[in-house]
Amino acid sequence: MPQKSPSLPQKNRYRVFGNMALVVPKELDELEKPFSLHSPKPFEIRFQVPDLRVPIRGFLRTREVGEFLSGALAGAMTKAVLAPLETIRTRMVVGVGSKNITGSFIEIIEQQGWQGLWAGNGINMLRIIPTQAIELGTFECVKRTMTSAQEKWKQIEGPKFQIGHVNVNFSLSWVSPVAVAGAAAGIVSTLACHPLEVLKDRLTVSPDIYPSLSIAISKIYKDGGVGAFYAGLSPTLVGMLPYSTCYYFMYEKLKKSYCQSKKKKSLNRPEMLVVGALAGFTASTISFPLEVARKRLMVGALQGKCPPNMVAALAEVIRDEGLMGLYRGWGASCLKVMPASGITWMFYEAWKDILLVEKRIL
Numbered sequence: 001m002p003q004k005s006p007s008l009p010q011k012n013r014y015r016v017f018g019n020m021a022l023v024v025p026k027e028l029d030e031l032e033k034p035f036s037l038h039s040p041k042p043f044e045i046r047f048q049v050p051d052l053r054v055p056i057r058g059f060l061r062t063r064e065v066g067e068f069l070s071g072a073l074a075g076a077m078t079k080a081v082l083a084p085l086e087t088i089r090t091r092m093v094v095g096v097g098s099k100n101i102t103g104s105f106i107e108i109i110e111q112q113g114w115q116g117l118w119a120g121n122g123i124n125m126l127r128i129i130p131t132q133a134i135e136l137g138t139f140e141c142v143k144r145t146m147t148s149a150q151e152k153w154k155q156i157e158g159p160k161f162q163i164g165h166v167n168v169n170f171s172l173s174w175v176s177p178v179a180v181a182g183a184a185a186g187i188v189s190t191l192a193c194h195p196l197e198v199l200k201d202r203l204t205v206s207p208d209i210y211p212s213l214s215i216a217i218s219k220i221y222k223d224g225g226v227g228a229f230y231a232g233l234s235p236t237l238v239g240m241l242p243y244s245t246c247y248y249f250m251y252e253k254l255k256k257s258y259c260q261s262k263k264k265k266s267l268n269r270p271e272m273l274v275v276g277a278l279a280g281f282t283a284s285t286i287s288f289p290l291e292v293a294r295k296r297l298m299v300g301a302l303q304g305k306c307p308p309n310m311v312a313a314l315a316e317v318i319r320d321e322g323l324m325g326l327y328r329g330w331g332a333s334c335l336k337v338m339p340a341s342g343i344t345w346m347f348y349e350a351w352k353d354i355l356l357v358e359k360r361i362l
Helices: 026-031 053-060 063-093 101-112 114-118 121-156 177-205 213-224 226-230 233-262 269-303 310-321 323-327 330-358
Strands: 012-017 020-025 160-163 166-169
Touching: 063 101, 063 114, 063 121, 063 177, 063 330, 101 114, 101 330, 121 177, 177 213, 177 226, 177 233, 213 226, 233 269, 233 310, 233 330, 269 310, 269 323, 269 330, 310 323
Parallel strands: none
Antiparallel strands: 012 020, 160 166
């Protein structure tokens, strides 16, 4: 049998094109072969979503967020308990119905039933949650900022000027961080949440005209546009400034004095309740005439006789009811403000302990 000669490795291949034959290198010939099923893919794109759980959890555990949430929760719990007192107080301040607490309470029960005591409480809850959160959060933030600024100012001894033979030293030591923080808290929260206050008062005073939140929004906008939701903003700011400043200043001052006298670092829950109630009583008594004028301006349009400004509203009250008219509803206001203030501080400090100290939830 004829033996086959051993085949030599074929390095090149031939391609015939008509009458011509071309030599194709093996490497180029291999490139023309289709990819096998097991060959790797030329490109592979992968998308990976970043894990945001850690930064989000870190953000929620910051001090500012904890104070903000504590204020919101404290405000919601307080308003849910004290809504009937808020309804009676608002009716007495604006001059609707009876002039005493008992008579106003009976009128509401007879006309609207027990649910009338919670008239407007839905919008009141929607109002108080952001209001209290912004107010207490702003207070804590501004107080820390002012305290830090005072400490830095003391270290650099502040700027000094010389006028002739007189040396003038500027200092921030006379400024109370608590008072400044209290004023800022009241102003910021009022600017942010004033439309909700207007809606709450309309729903409380005239539930027959404004039976629901959607109808109230529609009617107010139709009557006065967007500006109607800010009716009484100027007197509100004027009245809020002394109240908020005095309220926070008195709470911090009473708390500090009591702790120093008892040689303790912090108040317990009953002590917070009492100190907060005293702070609310003092602030409400000082600023109550401005509160009466503010309420008259905000709901005056309902009775067809809205005073043009706060001074006119105060003059109208004095002319119609005398000086005692400036404190009409003061008893109901204190009955509402004192427990509300005490309960708010008690709940606020309790939630701060849960969210910031124990960190049981976040």
